[in-house]
Amino acid sequence: MPSQKITFPGHSGDMLAARLDTPDGPLRACAIFAHCFTCSKDIAAARQISGHLAAQGIAVLRFDFTGLGHSDGEFGNTDFSSNIEDLVAAAAFLEAEHGAPQLLIGHSLGGAAVIRAATRLPLVRAVATIGAPADPAHVTNNFGAALDKIRDQGAAEVSLGGRNFTIRKAFLDDISGHDIAEALGNFGKRALLVLHAPLDAVVGIENAAEIFLAAKHPKSFVTLDTADHLVSQQADATYAAEVISTWSRRYLALAPCPVPEDAPEGVVRVREADAAGFLQDIIINARHELRADEPESFGGTDLGPSPYQLVSAGLGACTSMTMRMYARRKKMPLAHVVVDVTHNKQHADEAEKSGGKVDVFRREIRMEGDLSAEDRAKLMEIADKCPVHKTLHQSAEIVSVEMGGA
Structure with a gap:
């Protein structure tokens, strides 16, 4: 800033x-x-x-x-x-x-x-x-x-916050x-x-x-x-x-924020809020705001979710939305969806060979409603087709460009 x-x-x-x-x-x-x-x-x-x-x-x-x-x-x-x-x-x-x-x-x-x-x-x-x-x-x-002295003599020295100030009767x-x-x-x-x-x-x-x-x-x-x-x-x-x-934001007349043509969902800006720690301001298309931080055990102040928790949130939200869209289109009696997501790193078969670990996102999906076993199976299948799931499961290209100092 x-x-x-x-x-x-x-x-x-x-x-x-x-x-x-x-x-x-x-x-x-x-x-x-x-x-x-x-x-x-x-x-x-x-x-x-x-x-x-x-x-x-x-x-x-x-x-x-x-x-x-x-x-x-x-x-x-x-x-x-x-x-x-x-x-x-x-x-x-x-x-x-x-x-x-x-x-x-x-x-x-x-x-x-x-x-x-x-x-x-x-x-x-x-x-x-x-x-x-x-x-x-x-x-x-x-x-x-000093108040009486100010009134009687017209002025006096007053100590405020460790400093002396002259206060006058005026x-x-x-x-x-x-x-x-x-x-x-x-x-x-x-x-x-x-x-x-x-x-x-x-x-x-x-x-x-x-x-x-x-x-x-x-x-x-x-x-x-x-x-x-x-x-x-x-x-x-x-x-x-x-x-x-x-x-x-409810009361100000805010100027609209332009959306770049090559970024249809707008810009997610992450700005360091505390150089001494890890607290980050996240502003999404100048409309929504979040915080990111690390737990105190990692040197943060725990004033916001960690980066991996934010990734998990994106996966959980996308999963629920995708299931809802499918159920609505197929007129399934899906009353409510809850998705719990946890993240961890653990050994997998291929990673074992190189001594590495892979990221594992575990989703626990709860569905409410008068759903048949076939409905539930289909919705679980659809959950794996949410766009964020595909992005995490496959691969994404990340392009980094140095833009110069702020």
Whole structure:
């Protein structure tokens, strides 16, 4: 997945540092990711979610708000309103360069910001929040004893995530003036997805309930059962990425993906999702998505089926479909088919001679219905004629072509 460093002017003219994660293939839509309070565009959850969406053909712009990360400007002079203005500026930049964002994703305070910003961006169709507060002023709970000092003296140093930030009274005044429920009431037909972790110790799960109840349909809620506030574990970030990707496709106006003339079933793209392990994103004709991985015992993270399990799935599905087509054509009373497929390598007569092994796919086929013995025998015969069975049983030509770097 290509990821390029870019900059664009924020609300005050300061240059904001950003990453644009773009698809390997055709661009189908655009999105923006807004990070959490005092975080950056480079946190693990932002990278994981943006990368997964890019694999689906959705370019994602993730940027550092003014004064944070690698962006210019003074954080002490920013507030919640300036975050919203930075989001509007990001949307204008993205529209001019690649296309207007249809999807906004916001993490924590960034989630509250994208809700507010969406009402000013008419081409936004869907908004997803992760661990977002129902009231932006919730962030002041992190200021502790410094809160009174800010109010009394106009500013104070606050330690957040191991770093010191200057927070001014103007920030408190501004953030208390934003009503998320009001913004949701003016959401129009935009779809909302609320993701939240019951174990979130920073922004409680009750915030998700308030946001969800204030929103109109279409709206969805998904719990991130084992996640922390930063969604720092790969399994949780992967799950959030898959949910956002699958959910958003229902609401976005995705550009069609061209099908090559020499590939009637489209292109199956496999993209490495984790260079440190074996996790793979599989995108099929830009419409369907799967994951592939290896078990933990093989050094993987077991977040998807293994390659041989995917081959077994293809064999099982093709077997069932072929039997169903034949039964339907012959009007056989086949009520239901179940195919269990296992794969192993074992010695066979010819392989024994060379000391090698062969792949053995074992199919256990169960048929339900008022079938005669003759019907069952014929359907078992037909199972061996499914196209995938023939491909595996005979031979296939595999042509590999080096296409250059992504």
